Amino acid sequence: MRPALLDPLFSPITTLAGVGAKMAALIERVLPLDLGGRETRVGDLLFVLPNSVIDRRSRPGIANAIDGQIVTLDLTIDRHQPPPRGNRSVPYRVYAHDDTDDIALTFFHAHAAYLEKQLPEGEQVVVSGRMERFNGRPSMVHPDHIALASEAESLPLVEPVYPLTAGLSAKVLRRAIGQAVERVPTLPEWLDAAFMRKHSFASFDAALARLHNPENPLDASPENPAWRRLAYDEFLAGQVSLALVRAKVRRLSGRPLAGDGRIVEKLRAALPYSLTGSQEAALAEILADLAEPDRMLRLLQGDVGSGKTVVALMAMARAVEAGGQAALMAPTEILARQHLATIAPLAARAGLRTAILTGREKGRERGETLSRLADGSIDIVVGTHALFQEAVTFRNLVFAVVDEQHRFGVHQRLAITAKGDAPDMLVMTATPIPRTLVLTAFGDMDTSKLTEKPAGRQPIRTVTLPMERLSELVGRIRDAVAEGQKIYWICPLVEESEEVKLMSAEERFAALQPVFGDQLGIVHGRMKGAEKDEAMRAFKDGETRVLIATTVIEVGVDVPDATIMVIEHAERFGLAQLHQLRGRVGRGSKPSSCVLLYKDPLGETAKRRLSVMRETEDGFVIAEEDLKLRGEGELLGTRQSGTPGFQVARIEFHSDLLEAARDDARLILSRDPELQSERGEAIRLLLYLFGRDEAVRLLRAG
Numbered sequence: 001m002r003p004a005l006l007d008p009l010f011s012p013i014t015t016l017a018g019v020g021a022k023m024a025a026l027i028e029r030v031l032p033l034d035l036g037g038r039e040t041r042v043g044d045l046l047f048v049l050p051n052s053v054i055d056r057r058s059r060p061g062i063a064n065a066i067d068g069q070i071v072t073l074d075l076t077i078d079r080h081q082p083p084p085r086g087n088r089s090v091p092y093r094v095y096a097h098d099d100t101d102d103i104a105l106t107f108f109h110a111h112a113a114y115l116e117k118q119l120p121e122g123e124q125v126v127v128s129g130r131m132e133r134f135n136g137r138p139s140m141v142h143p144d145h146i147a148l149a150s151e152a153e154s155l156p157l158v159e160p161v162y163p164l165t166a167g168l169s170a171k172v173l174r175r176a177i178g179q180a181v182e183r184v185p186t187l188p189e190w191l192d193a194a195f196m197r198k199h200s201f202a203s204f205d206a207a208l209a210r211l212h213n214p215e216n217p218l219d220a221s222p223e224n225p226a227w228r229r230l231a232y233d234e235f236l237a238g239q240v241s242l243a244l245v246r247a248k249v250r251r252l253s254g255r256p257l258a259g260d261g262r263i264v265e266k267l268r269a270a271l272p273y274s275l276t277g278s279q280e281a282a283l284a285e286i287l288a289d290l291a292e293p294d295r296m297l298r299l300l301q302g303d304v305g306s307g308k309t310v311v312a313l314m315a316m317a318r319a320v321e322a323g324g325q326a327a328l329m330a331p332t333e334i335l336a337r338q339h340l341a342t343i344a345p346l347a348a349r350a351g352l353r354t355a356i357l358t359g360r361e362k363g364r365e366r367g368e369t370l371s372r373l374a375d376g377s378i379d380i381v382v383g384t385h386a387l388f389q390e391a392v393t394f395r396n397l398v399f400a401v402v403d404e405q406h407r408f409g410v411h412q413r414l415a416i417t418a419k420g421d422a423p424d425m426l427v428m429t430a431t432p433i434p435r436t437l438v439l440t441a442f443g444d445m446d447t448s449k450l451t452e453k454p455a456g457r458q459p460i461r462t463v464t465l466p467m468e469r470l471s472e473l474v475g476r477i478r479d480a481v482a483e484g485q486k487i488y489w490i491c492p493l494v495e496e497s498e499e500v501k502l503m504s505a506e507e508r509f510a511a512l513q514p515v516f517g518d519q520l521g522i523v524h525g526r527m528k529g530a531e532k533d534e535a536m537r538a539f540k541d542g543e544t545r546v547l548i549a550t551t552v553i554e555v556g557v558d559v560p561d562a563t564i565m566v567i568e569h570a571e572r573f574g575l576a577q578l579h580q581l582r583g584r585v586g587r588g589s590k591p592s593s594c595v596l597l598y599k600d601p602l603g604e605t606a607k608r609r610l611s612v613m614r615e616t617e618d619g620f621v622i623a624e625e626d627l628k629l630r631g632e633g634e635l636l637g638t639r640q641s642g643t644p645g646f647q648v649a650r651i652e653f654h655s656d657l658l659e660a661a662r663d664d665a666r667l668i669l670s671r672d673p674e675l676q677s678e679r680g681e682a683i684r685l686l687l688y689l690f691g692r693d694e695a696v697r698l699l700r701a702g
């Protein structure tokens, strides 16, 4: 049970003044985490941290204020001058003065009653905003803040600036966050006192208050102790939660999975190629783990196209040899189908029976699959999380493979499988993850790496091209289509914001259709499952030659004879994503290329990213560069600008805290494995605050 102390933070944000259902939906868009469908809570607002601050501390007086400067002025109101009746184009002016000069406060489309209340004649007020001069006369158009001198404290001299989205005003968001911060109760401390002193950490509530009500601009920086404290908290919550999941997983009895090699060897013989050295090595590690009586928990890391699926299949074959069933879970339906397509023909030749189970299988077909899983007449099932969510029963599930692609946050999935039959677990990730991130996302997990590309792969030539040369590119693509090549054309998602109006996939489709006609296909996230499959099939079979796609669904899809990848607005993508997308080509034996279309002018970070892409194909190098560049520039969308899987912590600023958090977590749990001591109880609060509820539930006394 969650302690009642935290209730104020777990009530819906609509309980905050000024936040209705509509505002709540807008606020959800700026949250640094994916709510996964649950309602937004007051506590979620705490971790919406400022991007920057507006410094309003300068109070030079009217005469000394520089044009364009943000200043705060202490004024006496002289008189109001409403616009002449019926002429709304003339602004409402309020004249005021200080010791140094006069000023006109200027309002367009003003409400007289409101201004009379805010700026009563003869009163002392404080206003803050941008200083301007019209014909040499001081003025301020729509001051950002107005307060009576007696209430001047309410005016933020250092104002935090939060991420915004269309329709959400800074004021409304700031007010909501302010209320959320006020609702934070005084909590027992979960950090070690000496550690806090060493790092100049304040308490949790004080750190939050400092970040949201900075007194000077440095207070709101990620390098400030306040932010670092919260980052540490988040790391610690993550590490404790991972350790609990892991302990639970280990506690559940494993069983040795051994086999005589008959199916594994049949499979090996059925492969149209031989495994690379690193595939062999990874397979050997996995088979050795399986043979141990302990439960396996291993990460298989390998770049896109490095051949993880085959390794997983061989390992699943061993599980079947040992008399059990195996499951492969993919993050999306389309990827589940892709995996099945890779696996099924090979599996069939080794006498393995396969099936698929996603949200889309319905009716009789589904019923049949379910009963065959239950009676053991399916050896290997491929599916989405539907596999583990529903009342799917296996006759004897002994091995589960989770394909995470480039997602992070295995917590939930590990927890899900911890409930079941305690199958051995293999987690596959497609992006080579820097060591620090492996630690944050997976804790101390055993890792196998695929470092070689399968033999016969050709390097991918990568070029950058400004948008102005689009027509030239289209001409070259037309030639390539005439030669029988296949081309992916990626368009970024359209952000529903005026500022980032990007060419959407549909618009690009319309623009290219006159050129490519029937040979042009499109696939995007808003299409239905069956439509997506059909679009992919048509491209795979060569009925369409150019496939326009958004980034949501195509990652991981395998069309080995696709040779050109065009990425539009490449400057908007993060490095990991660019790398991931580029990996869709260069999978066959023909030379491939990748065209990064960009729009000038390029920022420094974008420039650097594109040149990294030109310089290297090594996923590990790219991952490290990505980490360095992250945060320096905006990635696509607000949610991706931080470190994936984290709300507060930013690896580029806080990685030094990570190992400390891991050691701390180990120490805490070694002394108090069920979190029952005083500090343990406080740690439970921490877990709730950072959404690690599922870890708390794993505690026996949870």
Ligand code: ADP
Binding pocket: 273, 274, 275, 276, 279, 302, 303, 304, 305, 306, 307, 308, 309, 310, 342, 430, 454, 455, 558, 560, 587
């Ligand atoms: P990943 O899942 O790591 O992105 P896949 O397992 O989907 O990669 O493999 C990508 C492609 O490479 C598949 O078409 C697969 O058949 C092929 N492949 C895998 N291993 C080898 C190998 N050792 N030699 C040649 N091709 C391979």
Ligand code: MG
Binding pocket: 308, 309, 556
């Ligand atoms: Mg794969």
